[in-house]
Amino acid sequence: MRIILLGAPGAGKGTVAKLLTEYDGSIQISTGDILRSAVKEGTALGKEAKGYMDRGDLVPDELIMKLMEERLQQDDCGKGFILDGFPRTIPQAEALKQLLAKLKMNLDFVVNLEVPRDVILDRLTTRRTCSNPDCQEIYNIKSNPPTPDGKCKKCGSPVIQRDDETEEAILNRLETYQEKTAPLAGFYERDGILKNFESIESQETVKKIKAALG
Ligand code: AMP
Numbered sequence: 001m002r003i004i005l006l007g008a009p010g011a012g013k014g015t016v017a018k019l020l021t022e023y024d025g026s027i028q029i030s031t032g033d034i035l036r037s038a039v040k041e042g043t044a045l046g047k048e049a050k051g052y053m054d055r056g057d058l059v060p061d062e063l064i065m066k067l068m069e070e071r072l073q074q075d076d077c078g079k080g081f082i083l084d085g086f087p088r089t090i091p092q093a094e095a096l097k098q099l100l101a102k103l104k105m106n107l108d109f110v111v112n113l114e115v116p117r118d119v120i121l122d123r124l125t126t127r128r129t130c131s132n133p134d135c136q137e138i139y140n141i142k143s144n145p146p147t148p149d150g151k152c153k154k155c156g157s158p159v160i161q162r163d164d165e166t167e168e169a170i171l172n173r174l175e176t177y178q179e180k181t182a183p184l185a186g187f188y189e190r191d192g193i194l195k196n197f198e199s200i201e202s203q204e205t206v207k208k209i210k211a212a213l214g
Contacts, residue, residue: 001026001213002105004083006184007113007199009173010124014138015202016113016209017084023210026080029071031064031088036162037133054163056172058180061091069099089180093187110188111209113199117174124170132157 001024005013017028035053038046045067049059068086071077087093100107123140130137130152137154139146146152146159164173188194195212199205 001080001082002107003081003209004087004107004110004188005085005113006110006181006188008115008117008120008177008181009170010120010127011113011115012123012199012202012205013084013113016111016199016205017082019202019206020082020209023206024080026082027076028082028084029068029077029086030084031067031086032084033133033136034067034071035059036136040133054169056164056169056176058088058176061089061095064088064092065095065099068096072099072103072105087184090183090187093184107193108213109193109195110184112185112188112194112196113205114196115199119200120174121170124165124173125167127161127165128159129162129165130155130157131160 001020003020005017007013014028014030014032017030020026021028035046035049039050039053040046045063048063052059064086072081087096126141126143128139128141128146130139130146132152132155135152135155135157137152137159138144139152139159150159151157152159163169185194185196197205197208
């Protein structure tokens with residue numbers, strides 16, 4: 001499959017994407033994960049991106065497009081991909097359209113995950129993430145806690161609250177989402193490839209997405 005996952009921070013894009021990869025071998029491409037690894041490794045991209053990310057602002061479109069142009073041409077994209085957290089702005093969506101045309105790739109459709117704001121806020125403030133860049137397993141202190149001493153159940157690394165998950169950064173990310181990313185639903189609706197899914201429980205959402213894929 002080739003799909004884009006749209007939805008606010010905390011809408012469950014990462015969880016839904018991981019579940020979908022088990023369906024047909026398509027890979028999850030999360031620009032957020034790629035950027036966090038770059039920050040951790042201290043690459044030039046990471047150094048440039050860190051300030052924006054910590055404040056909950058978007059990283060400039062040119063950096064993201066350079067990264068994605070390379071990523072989408074790697075061999076593992078052959079089986080299909082689930083774009084998680086990209087595109088995030090209208091210029092990114094326009095650039096992606098051109099890039100996919102150049103690479104002769106079509107999207108199946110664009111999934112818009114619709115989640116009530118109170119659910120999103122609760123999820124974001126209780127979310128914790130494995131600090132190992134190769135793992136990045138997501139936990140929730142209420143519904144899916146790490147081990148009692150705060151370690152990842154998969155890889156044993158410390159589970160942390162991300163810098164962009166402070167209350168201030170969370171509110172900024174939600175505002176940025178409304179302003180810059182929410183208009184993408186209209187963009188893809190006009191292209192006739194948008195599908196909306198009310199999404200509270202990820203497993204249920206994945207079933208609905210699979211049914212839509214046929
Ligand atoms: P995420 O894990 O998808 O919420 O991304 C974490 C942070 O990485 C965001 O708050 C942005 O600062 C940055 N980021 C991720 N994807 C993008 C994108 N497509 N465009 C701009 N910034 C991005």
